Amino acid sequence: MLITFASSMIFMEKRSVIQVIPESVRKLWNEWELRVMVLLSVSLQIVLILFSKRRKYTTTPWIRILIWSAYLSADWVATVSLGTLSSSQGDSDGKFLDPNYTLMAFWAPFLLLHLGGPDTITAYSLEDNELWLRHLLGLVVQVGVAFYVFLRSWAGTRLTFLSIPMFVAGIIKYGERTWVLMSASSNHLRESLLPSPDPGPDYVEIMRGDTAIVFHKDKGDITSPDGKYIDDAYSLFDKAYSLFKNQFRHLYADLILSFSDRKNSEPIIRHLSPEEAFQVVEMEISFMYDVLYTKATVVYSLLGILLRTASFFSTISTLVIFCFFIDKHEFSNIDINITYLLLLGAIFLEIYAIIMLILSDWRIVWLSSKKNSLTDSICRAITPFRSVLTSDKRWPGRMAQNNLINSCLRDNTKFNQVPRFFDMNRFLERYWYMKWEKVDDMKEPIFSLVLQMTNHAKDLRSLLKHRGDYVITKWGFIETLGWSVVDVEFDHSILLWHIATDLCSYSDEDPNPKARCKISKCLSEYMLYLLVMCPFMLPKGIGEFRFRDTCAEA
Incomplete structure (x- = not known):
């Protein structure tokens, strides 16, 4: 009796699940699932192509979030699309292939192309480079899945043979990315x-x-x-x-x-x-x-140029043959349009990569090393387009700022309503109160001081040991203030001088020019930012714990 009751409950549960999703909705999703995933994959590639390079010189949060989201989603969407394509029903009646499935199978090498990603971003963080073995395994598995789809859809038609040049382009792109990730990993570098x-x-x-x-x-x-x-x-x-x-x-x-x-x-x-x-x-x-986060090590080499040429002509030839030599009457118009979008997207990716190659800093270095009239003429011809088509910026030109006293006075309840999983509220709180300051006015005094220190340093090692004692000694305060830079740990010294600089910057009796006071304050708040947000860039210590304890005491 218990078994009968349990069986009836399982049956009712299955029945209730089936009733939750209407049959028409499930049919519509099955019909559009692969199409939606492929279109999403193309969209993510376009986002990465257009915005990934801006990560070098922008501090705008929404751009970084967009790039981060697109980077993480692109591989997942392309992989799921390949899996969906491999599990699709290719046989309509057990003997003949559905023509639309044959066309959809033609999309498989394009998904390999998407897994290779654009030249402007191969890794979002350094940790991605260390996972190159995972990408190598992904290369083997995904190429195998795409080849399985190719064999399942084999019909001996022109469209089937047309997949071969796109396979060449897709494997080149995916292989380039894996090679770059391996080259940029710490051990291999x-x-x-x-x-x-x-x-x-x-x-x-x-x-x-x-x-x-x-x-x-x-x-x-x-x-x-x-x-x-x-x-x-x-x-x-x-x-x-x-x-x-x-x-x-x-x-x-x-x-x-x-x-x-x-x-x-x-x-x-x-x-x-x-x-x-x-x-x-x-x-x-x-x-x-470029070496750590892009395909620069492959693209700006003879081998990279040859691979890029092969990939470009494979894509162009595929588009030409598909336009003029493939009978499209037996295929769905929607699938035909998606195929055109994939081809145009692949060509756009190649053309954009070529433009970036011609207008990059690496191209300038290569041309300037040739030293002849032809390369000089090419440089003069290309330079006007460089500032129009690409940005000459290489970094934001701003320093991040973090102030201890402001951290103590800020409203800590602002993000209480934010879900606390993965410390999202703490993450938002940190970045919400972070400021950015331009460094244009700081270059001359910083550079002058570095030259002065270089003149008095015996060697490079003694120069790098300075933690503020040079200035204190120069102005005759080493006996009274030397303890704050010599007798304490580096993170402790940063906190001491940050508080002192912040308090002294409000003094009306300060005889120094206001510009110099602002520079000192900006550098002080930048050092605190490194201590709190980027402790891995400083010598090992307990700076973050000291910061939290100091805030609690304040």
Whole structure:
């Protein structure tokens, strides 16, 4: 009797589930499910193509949220679409293929293309690069699924053979992304910069040797070992790329710089104006950003150009053949339009990538290294379009600000109604009260002070050890204030000087110019922002705990 009762309950439960979703709705969803997913996949690709590059130079929250959402959703939507396509019923009566299914199966290589993503974003965070093995597994699995769909839909027609060039383009795109993620992972990046193993001198001795690039100390111009002059209208790009290639990448990978590298880099910066010096640093960071988050390492190489050419001509040829040599009367008009949208979207992705390639900083470096009249003419012809079609910005030009006293005085109940799962209320609270300040007026005094410290430093190591003691010593306060930068931990020192700077900035008796006070306050609030929001950028400590305890005490 209990079994009978249980069976009746299960039957009623199934019946109630079936009744919740009307038959017409389920039929409509089954008919449009794949179409909606494919259209959504195309839309996400367009969003990533148009907005992902703006992440380098914008502080607008909604753009970052949009890019983050599109990046996470794009792979999921393309994967689900491939799964839906592979599980679709291809046989209409067991003998003949449904023509519409054959056309839908033609969409499979386009989904591989979407999984490869645009050139402007391969990773959203550094952690994505470390997961390259997961993407490699995804490449194998998804290519297998797409090939399974291709075999299921095999009919020996022109449309079936037309899938082959799109498979080539899709595998190239997906393979490029996987390769870039692997190259940008910390271990592979570090290994790629290490010199060849030598059973003789150790690494430190090797790094004391001469380098391939020498910089004249009189002008700071770059020359090669044979004395060839390398300076023109794009000399800043040359210097930035040389510093990036020979030093910045090694510093990022925690490798040792040679003595000559350290010695030769100083004259470059010394003979630049503050604006130019900051531009060089911006370019270096921009190059590093491209290596870590985009397909730059593949695209701006001979192999990348060949792959891009093959992918572009595969897509173009597919569009031409589909337009003029495929009989479309047996297919649904909706599916035909979606196919055209996929083809045009793929071509737009390729053309946009080519434009970005031509107008990028990497192109300027490559052309300026050729040194002939043809490349000079190309540079002059392209430069006017660069500022129109792309943005010359490489970073926002603003510093994030966090103030301890304002943190204590702010309304902590503002986000109480926000759901507390995953600390969303705390996340919103932090970013809601964060401010941004322009750094244009700060470049000259910061640069001047760095040069002064360099003149008095014995070597690079002693220069990097300064935590404020240089200025205190210069003004004769080392005996009274030295404890605040020498005898306490770094995060403790940041909090002490942040509070002191904030309180002194309100004093009417301060004889210093207001501009200098504002610079000091902005730098102080930026250091607190790093301490609270980006503690991984500072030496290890308990800064976040100290900040919370200090707020509670205040």
